[in-house]
Amino acid sequence: MARESFEDAEIAAYMNEHFVSVKVDREERPDVDAVYMEAVQAATGQGGWPMTVFLDAEGRPFYFGTYFPPAPRSGMPSFPQVLEGVVGAWRERRDEVGEVAGRIVTELAGRSLAHSGDGPPGEPELAQALLGLTRDYDARRGGFGGAPKFPPSMVLEFLLRHHGRTGAEGALQMAADTCEAMARGGMYDQLGGGFARYSVDREWVVPHFEKMLYDNALLCRVYAHLWRATGSDLARRVAVETADFIVRELRTAEGGFASALDADSDDGTGAHVEGAYYVWSYAQLTEVLGEQDADFAAEYYGVTPEGTFEHGTSVLRLPQGGGVADAARVASVRERLLAARGGRARPGRDDKVVAAWNGLAVAALAETGAYFDRPDLVERATEAADLLVRLHLDDTARLARTSRDGAAGAHPGVLEDYGDVAEGFLALASVTGEGVWLEFAGFLLDVVLDRFTGGDGTLYDTADDAEALIRRPQDPTDNATPSGWTAAAGALLSYAAHTGSEPHRTAAERALGVVRALGPRVPRFIGWGLAVAEAALDGPREVAVVGDGDAAAALRRTALLATAPGAVLAAGPAGSDEFPLLADRPLVGGAPAAYVCRHFVCRAPTPDLAALAAARGAAEGPRPAGAAGRTGVPRVSRPAGEPRRGGGAAAPPQGTGRARPPPAGAHARAAVSPSAARGAAMARSTRVNRSSSKPCSPQWRRASRNAPSTVATTTRSSSSAGSRPVRSASTAVSSRVVADMASVRRARTAGTPTISRVVARSSSGRSRSMSRRPSATARRSESSGGSPAGRPRSRSAMTWSYSSVRTMSSLTGK
Numbered sequence: 001m002a003r004e005s006f007e008d009a010e011i012a013a014y015m016n017e018h019f020v021s022v023k024v025d026r027e028e029r030p031d032v033d034a035v036y037m038e039a040v041q042a043a044t045g046q047g048g049w050p051m052t053v054f055l056d057a058e059g060r061p062f063y064f065g066t067y068f069p070p071a072p073r074s075g076m077p078s079f080p081q082v083l084e085g086v087v088g089a090w091r092e093r094r095d096e097v098g099e100v101a102g103r104i105v106t107e108l109a110g111r112s113l114a115h116s117g118d119g120p121p122g123e124p125e126l127a128q129a130l131l132g133l134t135r136d137y138d139a140r141r142g143g144f145g146g147a148p149k150f151p152p153s154m155v156l157e158f159l160l161r162h163h164g165r166t167g168a169e170g171a172l173q174m175a176a177d178t179c180e181a182m183a184r185g186g187m188y189d190q191l192g193g194g195f196a197r198y199s200v201d202r203e204w205v206v207p208h209f210e211k212m213l214y215d216n217a218l219l220c221r222v223y224a225h226l227w228r229a230t231g232s233d234l235a236r237r238v239a240v241e242t243a244d245f246i247v248r249e250l251r252t253a254e255g256g257f258a259s260a261l262d263a264d265s266d267d268g269t270g271a272h273v274e275g276a277y278y279v280w281s282y283a284q285l286t287e288v289l290g291e292q293d294a295d296f297a298a299e300y301y302g303v304t305p306e307g308t309f310e311h312g313t314s315v316l317r318l319p320q321g322g323g324v325a326d327a328a329r330v331a332s333v334r335e336r337l338l339a340a341r342g343g344r345a346r347p348g349r350d351d352k353v354v355a356a357w358n359g360l361a362v363a364a365l366a367e368t369g370a371y372f373d374r375p376d377l378v379e380r381a382t383e384a385a386d387l388l389v390r391l392h393l394d395d396t397a398r399l400a401r402t403s404r405d406g407a408a409g410a411h412p413g414v415l416e417d418y419g420d421v422a423e424g425f426l427a428l429a430s431v432t433g434e435g436v437w438l439e440f441a442g443f444l445l446d447v448v449l450d451r452f453t454g455g456d457g458t459l460y461d462t463a464d465d466a467e468a469l470i471r472r473p474q475d476p477t478d479n480a481t482p483s484g485w486t487a488a489a490g491a492l493l494s495y496a497a498h499t500g501s502e503p504h505r506t507a508a509e510r511a512l513g514v515v516r517a518l519g520p521r522v523p524r525f526i527g528w529g530l531a532v533a534e535a536a537l538d539g540p541r542e543v544a545v546v547g548d549g550d551a552a553a554a555l556r557r558t559a560l561l562a563t564a565p566g567a568v569l570a571a572g573p574a575g576s577d578e579f580p581l582l583a584d585r586p587l588v589g590g591a592p593a594a595y596v597c598r599h600f601v602c603r604a605p606t607p608d609l610a611a612l613a614a615a616r617g618a619a620e621g622p623r624p625a626g627a628a629g630r631t632g633v634p635r636v637s638r639p640a641g642e643p644r645r646g647g648g649a650a651a652p653p654q655g656t657g658r659a660r661p662p663p664a665g666a667h668a669r670a671a672v673s674p675s676a677a678r679g680a681a682m683a684r685s686t687r688v689n690r691s692s693s694k695p696c697s698p699q700w701r702r703a704s705r706n707a708p709s710t711v712a713t714t715t716r717s718s719s720s721a722g723s724r725p726v727r728s729a730s731t732a733v734s735s736r737v738v739a740d741m742a743s744v745r746r747a748r749t750a751g752t753p754t755i756s757r758v759v760a761r762s763s764s765g766r767s768r769s770m771s772r773r774p775s776a777t778a779r780r781s782e783s784s785g786g787s788p789a790g791r792p793r794s795r796s797a798m799t800w801s802y803s804s805v806r807t808m809s810s811l812t813g814k
Helices: 002-006 009-018 030-044 079-092 094-109 123-136 153-166 169-184 213-230 233-250 282-289 291-301 327-341 355-371 375-392 415-432 436-451 484-499 502-511 513-518 527-538 549-560 609-615 666-671 679-684 741-750 803-812
Strands: 020-025 051-055 061-065 264-266 272-274 402-404 541-546 568-572 593-598 710-717
Touching (some): 009 079, 030 051, 030 061, 061 079, 061 094, 079 094, 123 153, 153 169, 153 213, 153 527, 169 213, 169 233, 213 233, 213 355, 233 355, 282 291, 282 327, 291 327, 355 375, 415 436, 415 568, 484 513, 484 527, 484 541, 484 568, 502 527, 513 527, 541 549, 549 593, 549 609
Parallel strands (some): 541 568
Antiparallel strands (some): 051 061, 051 710, 264 272, 541 593
16 A cells, blocks of 8 residues: 555645544554554454554544555445545544544453463363364465465474473474475575565465564574474574574674565566565576576476466475485585575665564574574574663663664563563573573563553553553464563563562463463464463473583583473573572582472482483484475584484473472562562662653644544554664663673662663673674665454454444445
């Protein structure tokens, strides 16, 4: 609609004359998108982007839809016709418009989700969810449902965790076959790595070519976890290539990661065409490779004379179950094609940094780097985490949703930002052994408990002091990313396992009540909640590795590579106070040892790698058929001497080993309100909360009651809507964020503002320079219409009287 209607001079002139037109970036303001999408879905039974909503001067919707063409088409009114109808209703039947708007707002406000008292799902609910996924599973092609097929990242994580806990081979097989189908299909970039947004067909042949950070972060982690469970060469290759794509193509000058690459680019004739950068014809192959290698490449990558895409071009794919190819020849062909593609006009990049998606990237890069001995990836994860702290996080632990070119945006973070960034920090803490990341996760999760949690334990997508919309958004179901609700639940659970904090554990279990209700009914749309529930049912397990040197490093790697769902790891020298889990953990006979616990009931410490692997669910076993990279794919070998992994997850026997109370500090946290760690300090702080000092009032708040109604169309834009200045050293989060943990703990105990007091140095004592990099030059601004939607929400989000819809339609005659 941006190209067809908003940029049409005649339509734009009419809109500007009769409406206050507001174009909303749904990535900057997911809360605005959520409340109006809820109205659209409830009224029409479906939703998607672009979304067009007509509002009165108070922001109340009275007519809405999704896509409207510039001219009438297939019984659908044109956008100009809709505009004229709305203007007529606004002028001639204002009272009816107000009545409809009031009814819609009243009905939306009366809906709520109250499942916190149900408790987390147990074995029966998770078994029902698995059965539901089995029914929807496409056994021939992989994935779930029909076209279009989206990558089921959160569901795949649930299946892998379920296998890790129970040893269920069916769950692993669904995950492995789906991952293989996606990796061999056109959705995966066979030359440069990384995944496109979704497949337009059931066979994973033709993608929508947009590449999103969140998809690639989630899938990078899934493939790394699949390799961890099976040893699959294909999974290893895809995980590493996807991580390299994220760093190479999406990393910004400031150390964060940009949101997306566009689907379209210049095709060489001046026209912007979707997929132009990625597709190949046989003639193009011949021009780059010569006839002999072009024949080989066409057969290997599925390039046909008629083409699998448009205008005789094909999307590169790998053969399903083909024979063994000459790996050296494949590598040579791939290298030459990639170099030639580099000469094409590149897709535009949306270079805003979204906090939640960067949190997902931090977790993925940290774990992938640790698994595959890529310290450079861990360093990139650390740099992105540093950026989130020094630019997105203020002195009261409140997050900014976005940043761009080194300046934080004006809009406050939503629940998914807090949950996903905390998840990234917790993963980084386990990988690096730097306890500061656990502390920063704690700051964020305290805000979740204080500001995003209702009196009954339910979670909201916006803070209690955020701008008031027609309804406070609340949605526990996944979309393309984990919902804020379940992302927060997972981070709360992991933090509780690290610290023994009872309020965080209780909050996580209450949040999982909605998963108990929805998981058996709509498992495809609450996959991350099911994955978190697997961790809760397994413990999650707490592992502490104490000691130095090669023996300790081997224990630590074994712990990282184990498959117990959601297990947490703390590692450091004996006597270290870097992590609560390390307290009172001596060496065993003077040698490094591992302690494996559940709910702080521990097995006897062990220095033995095999015993640790068994206790953490890394039992040796054969790879399932089809899980490993099949023939026809150049393989990346496993490090020498490293075993293949797979199989079940034996839980530590209860009642054996010694019971141990929660670590020092856990009781203090449990005995006070969740905000006690900082409450008095935050009240006294002279720094004003961003959301109250800079209200993010949309334009309709400034329109008079007699002004024309408002059009709000959600889309994606590359620029931040407003920005905060870069904070000075005197008021900012410390520019170095690897903290002196003792000073942080003393500050929290004393009740003084803590984040800005963090003193930077790593656990090894070396300083890390965190000086700001020069701002990136302004890049091309772009906007995109979004991808199809239509996912069902929870049942409570779809039961709404249709009388409002009929009345609304009668107003405009459309």
